[in-house]
Amino acid sequence: xxxxxxRFAGAVALGFGLxxxxxxxxxxLKPAALEPLPVGAIKPSGWLKVQLETQAKGLGxxxxxxxxxxxxxxWIGGKAEGWERVPYWLDGIIPLAYLLDDLALKAKAxxxxxxxxxxxQPDGWLGPIGDSQKxxxxxxxxxxxxxxxFLQYEQATGDPRIIPxxxxxxxxxxxxxxxxxxxxxxxxxxxxxxxxxxALYDRTHDPELVVAARKVFxxxxxxxxxxxxxxxxxxxxxxxxxxxxxxxxxxxxxxxPVRARLSGEAGDRDALAxxxxxxxxCHGQATGMFTCDEHVAGRSPSQGxxxxxxxxxxxxxxAAIEILGDARLGDRLERISYNALPATFKKDMTAHQYxxxxxxxxxxxxxxxxxxxxxxxxxLFGLEPNxxxxxxxxxxxxxxxATNLWxxxxxxxxxxxxxxxxxxxxxxxxxxxxxxxxxxxxxxDAVEIVVTVPEPMRFPLELRxxxxxxxxxxxxxxxxxxxxxxxxxxxxxxxxxxxxxxxAYRTLDAEWSGTKSxxxxxxxxxxxxxxxNDSTAIVRGPLVxxxxxxxxxxxxxxxxRFADWEVRPTAPWNYALELSxxxxxxxxxxxxxxxxxxxxxxxxxxxxxxxxxRGRRVESWEMERGAAAPPPPSPAKSAAPLETLxxxxxxxxxxxxxxxxxLLD
Numbered sequence: 001x002x003x004x005x006x007r008f009a010g011a012v013a014l015g016f017g018l019x020x021x022x023x024x025x026x027x028x029l030k031p032a033a034l035e036p037l038p039v040g041a042i043k044p045s046g047w048l049k050v051q052l053e054t055q056a057k058g059l060g061x062x063x064x065x066x067x068x069x070x071x072x073x074x075w076i077g078g079k080a081e082g083w084e085r086v087p088y089w090l091d092g093i094i095p096l097a098y099l100l101d102d103l104a105l106k107a108k109a110x111x112x113x114x115x116x117x118x119x120x121q122p123d124g125w126l127g128p129i130g131d132s133q134k135x136x137x138x139x140x141x142x143x144x145x146x147x148x149x150f151l152q153y154e155q156a157t158g159d160p161r162i163i164p165x166x167x168x169x170x171x172x173x174x175x176x177x178x179x180x181x182x183x184x185x186x187x188x189x190x191x192x193x194x195x196x197x198x199a200l201y202d203r204t205h206d207p208e209l210v211v212a213a214r215k216v217f218x219x220x221x222x223x224x225x226x227x228x229x230x231x232x233x234x235x236x237x238x239x240x241x242x243x244x245x246x247x248x249x250x251x252x253x254x255x256x257p258v259r260a261r262l263s264g265e266a267g268d269r270d271a272l273a274x275x276x277x278x279x280x281x282c283h284g285q286a287t288g289m290f291t292c293d294e295h296v297a298g299r300s301p302s303q304g305x306x307x308x309x310x311x312x313x314x315x316x317x318x319a320a321i322e323i324l325g326d327a328r329l330g331d332r333l334e335r336i337s338y339n340a341l342p343a344t345f346k347k348d349m350t351a352h353q354y355x356x357x358x359x360x361x362x363x364x365x366x367x368x369x370x371x372x373x374x375x376x377x378x379x380l381f382g383l384e385p386n387x388x389x390x391x392x393x394x395x396x397x398x399x400x401x402a403t404n405l406w407x408x409x410x411x412x413x414x415x416x417x418x419x420x421x422x423x424x425x426x427x428x429x430x431x432x433x434x435x436x437x438x439x440x441x442x443x444x445d446a447v448e449i450v451v452t453v454p455e456p457m458r459f460p461l462e463l464r465x466x467x468x469x470x471x472x473x474x475x476x477x478x479x480x481x482x483x484x485x486x487x488x489x490x491x492x493x494x495x496x497x498x499x500x501x502x503x504a505y506r507t508l509d510a511e512w513s514g515t516k517s518x519x520x521x522x523x524x525x526x527x528x529x530x531x532x533n534d535s536t537a538i539v540r541g542p543l544v545x546x547x548x549x550x551x552x553x554x555x556x557x558x559x560x561r562f563a564d565w566e567v568r569p570t571a572p573w574n575y576a577l578e579l580s581x582x583x584x585x586x587x588x589x590x591x592x593x594x595x596x597x598x599x600x601x602x603x604x605x606x607x608x609x610x611x612x613x614r615g616r617r618v619e620s621w622e623m624e625r626g627a628a629a630p631p632p633p634s635p636a637k638s639a640a641p642l643e644t645l646x647x648x649x650x651x652x653x654x655x656x657x658x659x660x661x662x663l664l665d
Contacts, residue, residue: 361623
């Protein structure tokens, strides 16, 4: 079915006419709905801590020891790449180091931060001016992720050099873009820099920083306008450019909310919801992501999604949650984080893919491939398959999620953006508060929250109730509390059958003393995601379930530390499921599984929940252009024997089928 672009009621095609008028007022920022906690205030625990420790032992934690683009970068006086890769890497290694309180990782980060600060150019510019790879001098784009990284470092360490250095550099950037307005990567990713300018303004109250942010938006690509009259409704096969590029699009998710802090326009605040709806209908996948290999690629589950796109989508959602306080965005953040993010790594995080596929039945170099622009290495697992940007940039995914699990509310309380095991230590109303989240979520439905205060005090907890939980409950044996609800208008994610509900916050207003605990139960509804060719994926709560395909791993070559691998199936994959999407709960049985002790939660050994469903082989469903052909239309026909199939969380798989044809009408 052809996807149509959507024009929303009352929308105006923006060139920067009305928007530029709104941005021309006195320097000020509209308040954000929530306040993020500084790096280090939230510490991971349970399965999340194991995941971060796995990352630290894998690729990202040691890139500076062996990968030339980090080890010998021009950012620290070397001859290798001096453009985006060190800033990308620092944007992940800094929060990882302080989340884990890892002295070795802290020392690695400090070495790079010190060198860059010590070598700030006389004109204020941070970093090299051009490099041996012929990147343009005074290209402002790499400074955008550098600002993100340095601001996190300042939060974690209180280093007094950071803020003055960034303010000084921002004045140089302002001069540069006066002479050469934003172009290419900087033009489409400008909201990232605006966020940094807001953070600097919050610290310094320098009105010139707000003026600079306005200037940035007058030169930026307008993602809101593009999606109000969206034309890239089919798989891109030609005319590739910045506006069809997947990573740019994911970074553009935050454009409207970030600009809303300047403009105050409802259209800017609503722009992200509109973008998500359009992408779901045109290019959406069950994981909450959209296809992009390297450019938007339609809804077939054999098209790829770039790893950089996944982590940038997560960061955009985290930034938008801060600004909007929209509970629906937490649902989307969890869907992406707990499915698309872990699936694209070798489970010990010693290798990653450039592209993952929802129906990923083989990962090999030779032969045809379904990608529009990416090369034959794209879905191999390795050090830098296809292109090295993801090698540096994937590092921000898990650490940024952990850092943004909880945020402060304007009413002196705390709000949960996403559920995961962690410990929060902060101050509320000038008093220390400790909050421990004990949970196996998203693999289990219960969340226990233990609150410790040194003296009695009253403050609210904003507890996100996801759209998919129909009968949530909050209990506490010895905490007097009252409950309220903050509900937003109904949102609609394409392909998921639902009633008229949406995610909301339950406000638990309580008197706290000593150590008290509450228990949140979020019974997860089973849902049918309707995909390409009327295929079906099984979704329970935030988890998507997939058929894991037995596989043989073959080492292609050894690197200085880690290898590149191809993966071939050793078992059949072409099944249709015996179920009716409208009554999916009648056909799928879930059971808890005891994982291997110490195994990462997103691995075959770490599986904690599995689904059983029946299906039949469909012999006519074969390979096409080096991938699984699109699912046959449903209902599919098959005379093969009926089999019981075991599905596991998507993030636990390497080879998999996620979107299936069904056998029943």
